[in-house]
Amino acid sequence: MRYRSPDEDSARWDGFPFREGDIVISTRSKSGTTWAQMICALLVFQDPELPAPLSELSPWLDWLVLPRDDVFARLEAQPHRRFIKTHTPLDGIPRDARATYVVVARHPLDMAVSLFHQGDNLDRGRMAELLGTSVGPAPAGSPRSLHDSLIAWIERDVAPADALDSLPGVMWHLSDAWRRRNDPAVVLVHYADLVSDLGGEMRRLADRLGVEVPEERWPVLVDAAEFAQMRARADQLAPDPVGILKDRAAFFRRGGLGSGRELLSDEEFARYETRASELASTDLLAWLHR
Template identity: 25%
Template sequence: GQRPYVVSNHPWKMEEINDYLCKYKGYVFAVGMTTAEHIDSLQSFEIRERDVFLVTYPKSGTIWAQNIIALIFELDDTDETIYENNLEKMPWLEYPEGHSDYVSRPSPRLFASHLTPALMPRGLKGKKAKIVYVARNPKDNVVSYFHFCHAWTSLETPKIGGSSWFDHIREWHTHRDEYSILFLTYEDMVMDLRSAVVKISQFLGRDLSEAMLTHIIEKATFKNMKKDPKANYEFLPEDLLQKGKFLRKGIIGDWKNSFTVAQNEMFDQVYQEKMKDIPFKFIWNIN
């Protein structure tokens, strides 16, 4: 049946796409996890000096980067900032379910988001807070998303949340001068995790000792993350996700196992056309 908060064309309401996705201001959200009111309220969300935002397009290594940032700030932990898992420690800005304490959280506050610049808090443009943006080569991204949609039990057809990959990266890259933002790629993290951790920690103004750096790298390897109950998202309810699918392979070039030659050629054509003026260089595979 029609959900009470989903009424088309009302300025405050989400437009229902199907049973599990709804649209608001050009962006697709999971049904029942946020409201138009909450998304609108983010515009005036008060930004603090030490806030950190991780921004990604879905399935671009979000959980991995989230884990790295959480580990970097582990030293600051006091009794009131020790959270059960990374979702609690670094909640989703757009999905406030169970995390209504955003305002009362002590600094530094950590947030994750898949939103585009237009929907993010306007206060971020004051450059007080830091944004880490992680992008993934779109061929692997689309394959990962496809597998994720099979894991996310309510997404039986590949209609997806968010915006288009091209729009997301273009908007953040075009508006980069308005923010204090670090761009990284998932591939950078796979190829040289140490450099990526150093880059992130320096950008966030954290001076890590050699021992701390080694500790973070050890805990942030894909293999160890899959076993880490704080980081592997297996604490999500069984009915929401078939177990163990949030972290799949974590490799570069997996798209080759899924793309046909024709699909690859078509993708390359679209990519060239849409990305010709964006200087992002992706690693497509490891030979």
């Protein structure tokens, strides 16, 4: 399936020359993408001092801002094991027997809160310049408070492919991955597990990727993947190769687990649960909401 937005096109994957050991990191926005990229970088290089900025080591292949041929050439030139970023669901990416696909999930309400704050940190004028478009006015009457935006996000009824960061889009992406969870080439990672047991999750991912790490290296690698350490290195780690973020450190704003639930009344949260149950299976929701 092809997925397109004003700044993404999954068709850029067509003809991509995979090679043995490739890692594809497939996430929704603000669901742990950069965290997963950093973990993969640490497992591949086994050193906190990376040889290049993270966005160069792990480019966002679908992003229209960067010429496709340049991205392919950069990846082709990499001598190390490659790990590639995408926000495309797995059904929009070529499946290759040589690759492993890592899907990171986050509680949708917490993701929506982070998405709200991320929107305020984007330089939309710079994005329009890079894409050759114009910056349109905000829709009349569009909600601006975080609470009102979250309610509107819960209620928005849209085709998943038309708005992948909507609630229907999130559930579409994760439902597709959930159906593949028993595939040895697909690894599901939960954001909450990264928060509660970062070292354990890094070891689990290393095992699934077939990466051997000397025991004495683990403490320094886990420390480098801690959120505070990543924020301190925002200039190297923020996904901002062309200057679209107003503040790179602010990209690493850490929303606590349950931050979305805290904004909702019991009635509003019950409405969210009803909407979620209409869009995803019970077993996926039990895993996602824990």
